[in-house]
Every structure is written in C-alpha cells, then in structure tokens.
Amino acid sequence: MRNFFTLLKKEIRELLTPQMILPLILMMILFAAIGSFVGREAKKAEKPSKVIIVQNDTSSLVEQLTESAKSKFESEIVRGMSAQKALEKARNDNTVKAVFIFPSNFTALVASGDDAKIESYYLLRSFSSMGTKNITSTKIFLAGINEQVSNYLILTKISGANVSNLKNPVTAIDNVVVGDKLAAVSPDAVLGFVTQQTTFIPIILFIVITMAAQMIATSIASEKENKTLETLLSLPISRRQIVATKLIGAGIVALLMAAVYMFGFKYYIDGLSGGQATNITAEMKQAIGVLGLRLDLSGYLMLGGSLFFGILSALSIAMILGVFAEDTKAVQGIISPLMVLVMIPYLLTLLVDFNSVGQGVKYLIYAIPFSHPFLAAPNIFMKNYALVLGGIVYQFMFFLVFVFIAARIFSSDKITTIKLNFSKKKSQ
C-alpha cells in the first residue's frame, strides 16, 4: 500500500505542473469575469423592451389592451400612423424592439365575432441569446391580449362568435424587420434558421484558431526540443523564409482543419435536425432571401477573409509565444493567454447583445483580432459591411505587426536564448 501511495503522489506531482495549473487559473479568472459581465448584461436585458404601439382604432377596448402593454414594456403609443411610418420611426431608434399595430377595424372585427388581427413587426438587430430575448416577452404580451379579448367576448356574450374565436380571438400577423428589409414571417422561424446556420461558425472558429496556435507554437518548441533549431538557423535560408514557411504551413493545415470541421458540423446539425436545417419551406426560403439573411458570394468572401486573417493573427501571436517555450510540454501553458483572447469574443458573441454594451467594452472587444470573425456573420446579415471590412483591415495590420516582431526575434539571438520554462527539472 505504501508503494501505491508513493506512486500516486508521483503521478499527481507529474500531472499537476505549472503548465497545467496556469491555464486552469487563467480560465477560472476568465469565466468569473465573463460570468459577471454577462450577468450585468442580463440584468440590462431584463429591463422592459421598448415597443411602439400604433392605435389606428381608438376604441376603449384598444385603450384597455394598450394599457396592459404599458405594464410590460416601455411603450410609445401613437395614433393614426401607417405601418411604413411606424417602422421608419422604429428603425431610427435602436432601442425599439417591436411595433404593434391595431388596425382601424380591430374592435369591429372583435365585436362581430370575426378573427381580429394585430400586425406585429420584430426588429432583429442581434442574433445573440440576449439580443433576441425580447421576442419571448412580446409573444407573452400577445398571448395576454388574446386572453383579455377572449374575456371581453365572454363578458359581452357576443352572439355569433364561434368557440375557436372565443378561445383565440386575435391573430398576430408576424413580420420581421432586418435593417430596411421586411418579410411576413415568424421571428422564431427566422431566428431558428439563423441559429442553425451560424451556430457552428463560432465553434469552428474557436477550435481552428486554438488548434492553429497550438500547432505553430509546438512546431517551434519541437525544433528546440529535438535540437533541430540551431541546425535550421545555420542553413542557407533567410530567417524571413523560416518565419513565412512556418506561418503558411500552419495556416494551410488550419484552413484544412476548418474545412473538415465545417463539413463535419454541417452533417452533425443536419443529423440533429433530421435534415430540416437544409430543407426549409419555399416561403421561409423566400423570406430569408428578402431579409438578406443568407450569405451570398461577397458574404462568404468577407467571412472567409475575416476567418483567414483571424487565423493568421493567432499564428503570428502563437509564433512569438512559441519562442518562449523550451519544449512541447511548455506550449500549453505558453499559449494560454492566446486562448483567453479567443475565449472572450467567443463567449460574448454567443451570449451578449453587442448593441447594448458600453463603448469602452465594445472597443476592447474590437481590439482583440479574433473578435472580428466571430462578429462577421451577424454583421454581414445586418449589412454592417464597414465593420466587417474594417475588422479585416485591422486584423491584417495586426498580423503584419506581429509577423514583423516574430521576424525580428528570429533574426536575433533571442530565438535561441529566450526561455520561459516552468519545468522544475530544468531549473535544477
């Protein structure tokens, strides 16, 4: 038994190295910080959404229904306004999440026992979980209207009203607004489609960027570990060529990985949805097309460019970090700052509505080169092309600066003298 514990102690000591502990601590700090930030944002998102209610019918019933909306939303009530004008007003105010229009014949239809309709317009400005939270609350509001009208019908005992109308007297005509595009489609269906189409992008990005970074850092560390670096540096090749070939080699493998993961994930999503992810109805297809929520060639090019330069930026940082690793075992610890930089935009873009975060946080996120590929797809959908292209230019500049630094390090003594080894054995 004594031997068992002696061996167990040795195993734990070997596994619990600073290389393993450092990323663990960094991740713990990161998750705590992101958790706290997301918590604050969630509280912000819990505030009542702003909606515009257009009363084209000024009956007491509509007044009563509008009154109930005031308790649930920050409501702006306007009278006698066309849908077009109301939408124009909503588009100019970034805080407006939806527009509800009571048509002029609303009360008359209710009174006659016919199906009364409310026009609902949802303004999609973000696809993150918090950015789309308001849709649920507006759906609850519409359910509440149905209940109130149903009660009204029962109380007033309107003759001729059929049972289904009594249970569900008001129908919402759903519309979705994306930028200046409008389509008569359910917001849930649109969000479902966009989520299915884009969920895999950040996941693949995260995997590819971290693996590419690990690959190039390991490539440099293994040159040191296998004692091939000094020979390589004495060969008739320029240091710039060494840096370039390492970057391009890792970049090609990373892109190959991205392609393999994308295909794999597409089949995975199709499998999960029983093929529904790709088999959408003709109406839905048309609505998605009208809203511009499908990536066209230029969209794919922008997304691809952002991903490509994101990978290159990661490679250039990892190349510099890899110089500090004396062996492959040290790589994991060495590249953990990079993992943190990838993790921050990955989690934030999934959870937080970017439109609602403060300017300072926004710029901080934009300063991380890996944020741009995560933000590219939603920005392309929202036609924020300047942000996507600006991001690509920023990533390119970032890459150039870090490659320049890497080339300087490779051309100096530092490539063989810099060490940041956590290994206890080496320090003895």
Next chain:
Amino acid sequence: MQDILKVKNFYKSYGSTVVVSGVSFEIAPNEIFALIGPNGAGKSTTLKTIATILSFDKGDITVCGLDLKKEPEKVREMISYLPEEAGAYKNLSGLGYLDFMASLYSDNKVQKKKFLDSAKEICGLGDKLKNKVSTYSKGMTRKLLISRAIMTKPKLAILDEPTSGLDVINAMEVRNIIKGLKDQGMSVLLSSHNMLEIEYLADRVAIIDKGKIIEFGTIDKIKKDNSAQNLEEVFIKLAKI
C-alpha cells in the same frame, strides 16, 4: 592563399555578462583548427557566432572573405554547422532528412544526387537510411548528422563536440571521417573536450578560458612551450592558472 575564416578582436556578451572577449584567430584552407577550453569558456558561443546563429558586439569575422555581419546568408552557403546536441526531424527517414537538407543547397537534380551519394557513403547506414530517424540510436543519428554537415562539401565545417556521447567504435569512425575532410578541400573548426581526439585531428589549437585565448599554435608548439607530454597536461596546467 586566402584564409577560410578570419576572426579579429571578437567580443560577445549576454546582457552584462561578457562571454567572449577579444578573441582572434584564423583558419587556412584544408586546415583542422580546434578550439578547446573548460566548460563555459566561450567555445560554443564562438562556434555559434561563426555559424551565424548568434550576433556579436564587436570585432570582425569573415568567412571566405565575406563579412559575417553584412552577408550572413552568403556565409551560410559556405559553412556547415553541427551543434553539440543536434537532432534530426524524427518523422522523416534518414534518407528523407538528407534529401530535405540537400534540397536547401541545390535545385539541380544531378548535384542533389551527388550530395546524397556522398552522405550515404559518409554515414555508412546503408538500408537503415530508409528507416525513420526516431528509430535511430545516438551513434546512428550522429553519423547521419555528420554526413548531412559535410555532404555539400562546405568550405568550412564547424563541428561542436562531434563525438560527444558516442561509443569507442562510433567515435573512431567519426574521427576518421573528420580527418579525411581536409583531403577533400574542406577546413574544419572543431571543439571537443577529448584531448586525445584533438591531438589526433587538429593541425592547430587555441585554448580559450573565460572568453580569452590563453594559448595558441600547433600542438607540438603548445606542448613544447608548456613542457608537457600531451595536450591534456597542457590543458590541466593552464586551467589551474
């Protein structure tokens, strides 16, 4: 005839620590020159600097008349460096490794084949060259690396502890390979802790200590000047000072 290597008043420091201080020597064509000294004397730093891996603070170093500071890439075409603890790419076969290295020196197929044939002859690994480097013993790897270093017939071969860690038979084979290099028109800058090896191989020797050359000349001259029977005695005498 022009010297293959000229080192004049060479200084190198790491931060505030001066490692090499005012070292000067030169190597003639077809000469084997040895740099010996205790651990930390500055031998490997000198060799790495001449191999263009490290920069230097002061002095002039020329290889075949090329300024090391101004034309390091051209210098690399003239030299070949074998570090003390060198390795090869483990995923490649011995032949794959030699082929990769030969490709960096020439695009010409005929020339490349010449390099490879020469390397095969030097290393003597035969069919084992088809095996992955990861399966090689230390002796086999060292012979592969030496053949890599000299297959291109560089003007100057810089060999740091070429027989380090080898058994007697392998070490003797490697020594014979090095001894034959000057007959093939190469010069050698050698570093070793094995004084018998130096006596067997070197035409001239510089003894370096604390970054300075403290003795210089042919082996016979050094032994005579220090009234010693062999180089080991000279080394011990000088190292004690």
